[in-house]
Amino acid sequence: MDxxxxxxxxxxIIFGVVMxxxxxxxxxxxxxxxxxxxxxxxxxxxxxxFGRPIWKKTVNGVQWGLGWxxxxxxxxxxxxxxxxxxxxxxxxxxDLKPVTPLDKIIVAAAGPAASFLLAVFFxxxxxxxxxxxVEMEVTTVGFVAPDSPAAQAGILPGDKIVKVxxxxxxxxxxxxxxxxxxxxxxxxxRVVFTVQRPGHEGEMEISCGFRIPETSWWQRSGMRQVGxxxxxxxxxxxxxxxxxxxxxxxxxxxxVTAANGERLWNPAALDVLLKKNEPFLLDVTxxxxxxxxxxxxxRLPENWHNGADGSLLKGAQxxxxxxxxxxxxxxxxxxxxxxxxxxxxxxxxxxxxxAKVAAPGSxxxxxxxxxxxxxxxxxxxxxxxxxxxxxxxxxxxxxNVNLAVLNxxxxxxxxxxxxxxxxIELVFRRSLNVKVLEFVQFGFVFLLMGFFLFVTFKDxxxxxxxxxxKLPTPVFKAVAD
Numbered sequence: 001m002d003x004x005x006x007x008x009x010x011x012x013i014i015f016g017v018v019m020x021x022x023x024x025x026x027x028x029x030x031x032x033x034x035x036x037x038x039x040x041x042x043x044x045x046x047x048x049x050f051g052r053p054i055w056k057k058t059v060n061g062v063q064w065g066l067g068w069x070x071x072x073x074x075x076x077x078x079x080x081x082x083x084x085x086x087x088x089x090x091x092x093x094x095d096l097k098p099v100t101p102l103d104k105i106i107v108a109a110a111g112p113a114a115s116f117l118l119a120v121f122f123x124x125x126x127x128x129x130x131x132x133x134v135e136m137e138v139t140t141v142g143f144v145a146p147d148s149p150a151a152q153a154g155i156l157p158g159d160k161i162v163k164v165x166x167x168x169x170x171x172x173x174x175x176x177x178x179x180x181x182x183x184x185x186x187x188x189x190r191v192v193f194t195v196q197r198p199g200h201e202g203e204m205e206i207s208c209g210f211r212i213p214e215t216s217w218w219q220r221s222g223m224r225q226v227g228x229x230x231x232x233x234x235x236x237x238x239x240x241x242x243x244x245x246x247x248x249x250x251x252x253x254x255x256v257t258a259a260n261g262e263r264l265w266n267p268a269a270l271d272v273l274l275k276k277n278e279p280f281l282l283d284v285t286x287x288x289x290x291x292x293x294x295x296x297x298x299r300l301p302e303n304w305h306n307g308a309d310g311s312l313l314k315g316a317q318x319x320x321x322x323x324x325x326x327x328x329x330x331x332x333x334x335x336x337x338x339x340x341x342x343x344x345x346x347x348x349x350x351x352x353x354x355a356k357v358a359a360p361g362s363x364x365x366x367x368x369x370x371x372x373x374x375x376x377x378x379x380x381x382x383x384x385x386x387x388x389x390x391x392x393x394x395x396x397x398x399x400n401v402n403l404a405v406l407n408x409x410x411x412x413x414x415x416x417x418x419x420x421x422x423x424i425e426l427v428f429r430r431s432l433n434v435k436v437l438e439f440v441q442f443g444f445v446f447l448l449m450g451f452f453l454f455v456t457f458k459d460x461x462x463x464x465x466x467x468x469x470k471l472p473t474p475v476f477k478a479v480a481d
Contacts, residue, residue: 026048045064045065046063047074049067100426112416119397122396122397126394131391132385132390132391133333139179142230152209184225186224187361192207210224236254237324241476242478243322296320298319303472343401370459373456375399379392
């Protein structure tokens with residue numbers, strides 16, 4: 001029964017994502033449609049998605065349809081510009097009234113304007129209902145991976161990062177302004193950290209290299225990593241029965257403060273000790289504030305052996321048998337950003353992203369942009385979360401701002417190209433050469449469809465790419481005295 005409910009939930013989420021995505025396209029094209037009606041242009045077709053229509057119906061002289069290529073949509077306006085490469089041939093009725101360049105500019109700009117107004121509508125909704133967020137206002141280093149670039153540079157647990165490449169930071173992650181994002185989006189050969197170290201006066205600058213994880217050719221390339229994790233209290237959450245932690249007397253709520261006399265800044269540091277498969281000493285404080293020391297040694301769960309030959313499963317190593325309480329890593333809050341703050345943030349993110357793509361020293365490329373499949377996947381993940389619909393509302397603001405700006409850029413085929421072409425015609429009082437326009441339009445259609453295919457290929461590659469090996473839930477058998 002649970003599996004049937006899970007399948008139905010998944011289908012409902014996918015349906016909701018498709019409907020929301022198409023609704024945003026529909027509103028954009030509706031802007032063109034109403035503006036064309038207002039300015040007296042002939043409307044031939046209104047279609048969501050490209051390609052031959054898999055469904056169509058004519059209403060008041062306009063053919064409404066749904067194409068078979070799930071990307072974008074269009075309103076066929078033959079008087080605007082030659083668009084047969086995308087929309088197909090359209091027959092113009094006789095005795096149409098002349099269309100001025102100003103009419104065409106208004107119609108072209110109406111689509112991005114509709115998308116922007118929809119972004120404002122969603123932003124007002126987010127302002128009213130709120131958006132779930134996680135505050136990660138920690139910039140202290142908790143763990144430095146052995147042999148990582150950060151370890152080689154001399155960064156230590158307990159160092160407080162105050163700047164990354166000269167940019168002040170007040171959080172570990174979030175809004176493209178945290179420690180993690182600034183490392184990933186760096187543009188230089190090395191990452192320069194400005195840190196405050198306990199026991200050291202003033203600030204220190206540490207120059208650090210980075211590594212980019214390898215990925216398969218069909219996936220997006222990895223982003224810069226230096227081998228750092230943020231500091232967090234090491235509080236025991238759950239203790240598995242018969243595990244080393246249970247036998248050593250660890251209880252939920254116990255706080256582990258040190259291991260072998262060294263202060264513990266992040267539970268990941270214990271993995272280094274566990275890999276040695278030797279006993280070690282933990283300093284523990286219980287919920288009542290009583291401190292004690294615990295001798296402990298990790299052990300392999302019995303079900304992490306291959307049943308056929310007894311060999312270890314891939315990734316298996318000794319563990320304590322605890323899960324850590326992560327509630328202190330970030331504080332869950334609901335924020336109510338103003339509509340203007342959301343619009344402004346969306347514009348900033350878009351500008352920063354395009355700047356990183358264009359920057360010669362950046363690891364961010366065109367391949368890291370998302371197409372319809374990637375965007376739909378993000379919506380799916382959001383709708384799968386508790387109160388995810390609020391996140392989807394917020395993401396709709398970002399997406400519609402991007403849709404408005406990208407469509408108003410002065411490029412052929414998109415709305416901004418029509419605005420520029422007709423502005424030239426308005427100024428010089430001379431129509432542009434139709435044959436040249438058709439050639440330019442077709443060439444840009446080819447490039448645009450190539451871009452969509454490329455990013456969609458990467459979206460699918462990341463979605464179906466190789467996932468990390470997942471070990472079964474550990475099970476420990478009772479240890480005989």
